[in-house]
Amino acid sequence: MTTAQSQSSAIPPSENPSAAARAPLALDSGNQASGTAIPVPVAQLIDIRKTYFKPDGSVMVEALRGVNLSIPRGEYVAIMGASGSGKSTLMYLLGCLDRPTSGAYLLDGRNVARMHDEELSAFRGRTIGFIFQSFNLIPQLTIEENAEVPLFYQGLEKSERRERAIEALRMVELDHRLGHRPSELSGGQQQRAAIARALVTRPLILMADEPTGNLDSATGLAILRTFERLHEAGMTIVMVTHDPAIGRRAGRVIFMKDGDVESDLRADRPDPVSDPDQAPGH
Numbered sequence: 001m002t003t004a005q006s007q008s009s010a011i012p013p014s015e016n017p018s019a020a021a022r023a024p025l026a027l028d029s030g031n032q033a034s035g036t037a038i039p040v041p042v043a044q045l046i047d048i049r050k051t052y053f054k055p056d057g058s059v060m061v062e063a064l065r066g067v068n069l070s071i072p073r074g075e076y077v078a079i080m081g082a083s084g085s086g087k088s089t090l091m092y093l094l095g096c097l098d099r100p101t102s103g104a105y106l107l108d109g110r111n112v113a114r115m116h117d118e119e120l121s122a123f124r125g126r127t128i129g130f131i132f133q134s135f136n137l138i139p140q141l142t143i144e145e146n147a148e149v150p151l152f153y154q155g156l157e158k159s160e161r162r163e164r165a166i167e168a169l170r171m172v173e174l175d176h177r178l179g180h181r182p183s184e185l186s187g188g189q190q191q192r193a194a195i196a197r198a199l200v201t202r203p204l205i206l207m208a209d210e211p212t213g214n215l216d217s218a219t220g221l222a223i224l225r226t227f228e229r230l231h232e233a234g235m236t237i238v239m240v241t242h243d244p245a246i247g248r249r250a251g252r253v254i255f256m257k258d259g260d261v262e263s264d265l266r267a268d269r270p271d272p273v274s275d276p277d278q279a280p281g282h
């Protein structure tokens with residue numbers, strides 16, 4: 001039995017208030033299991049369906065057909081599958097950029113499907129860091145100003161915004177380029193600035209849809225190393241990729257087919273935190 005299966009049998013029937021009161025993820029301590037209890041997964045999808053309808057109300061496409069998925073804290077997940085299999089739809093739901101047609105999505109123990117729009121966008125801002133294939137940096141702003149953007153919405157003081165932006169740029173090894181605008185940087189550096197912007201809110205999950213898709217292979221590899229360093233520091237990462245070489249570097253590969261999970265494989269590498277079955281003593 002996989003961890004995902006064993007944990008889905010312990011789904012809390014309603015929202016989990018203790019999980020909502022968690023401390024912000026500190027990169028150097030976010031991957032600690034506490035006591036003997038199985039920690040609440042960061043993200044849990046229960047029978048998630050997403051149906052797109054035509055204007056006349058008839059079904060156009062069933063993009064997700066009852067997906068069940070559990071992502072423990074600290075895991076590095078690659079989502080793969082043919083074009084049209086539902087990868088982006090799944091990412092958008094996981095990233096709270098869209099809502100399911102039915103099913104429950106527990107993010108940090110709270111049911112996202114039931115939240116109002118405003119509550120959902122505030123919750124998304126605190127929990128999810130999103131990285132896009134095309135970087136999506138604002139050209140007029142310096143990299144530190146770009147990295148600060150998500151913090152505007154959290155009402156942080158200017159000095160703290162700047163401090164956190166520089167801290168995030170340091171994590172992606174770009175702090176020697178402060179004051180530069182995106183056009184003055186290479187593609188790989190721009191993507192690292194975008195990763196810093198995603199990290200600045202200290203999110204629970206870093207999500208990336210084809211983050212190396214616009215980069216040459218050497219630069220893409222450097223970006224993957226950045227993700228791997230963040231993973232080693234305890235960050236939970238979910239990445240869509242069509243590149244099997246990239247998938248192999250992740251600890252878990254989920255293949256999508258026709259709107260459902262076709263296979264869900266973990267690397268042999270034992271990880272006592274994300275896979276309690278393999279922890280010492282089991």
Ligand code: ADP
Binds near residue numbers: 060062084085089
């Ligand atoms: P992938 O990212 O794996 O290529 P998607 O999640 O983008 O797949 O799409 C899954 C299915 O849902 C496809 O058949 C696609 O055409 C359909 N789809 C995606 N978005 C929409 C939309 N906004 N309206 C209608 N159909 C959509």
Ligand code: MG
Binds near residue numbers: 088089
């Ligand atoms: Mg897609």
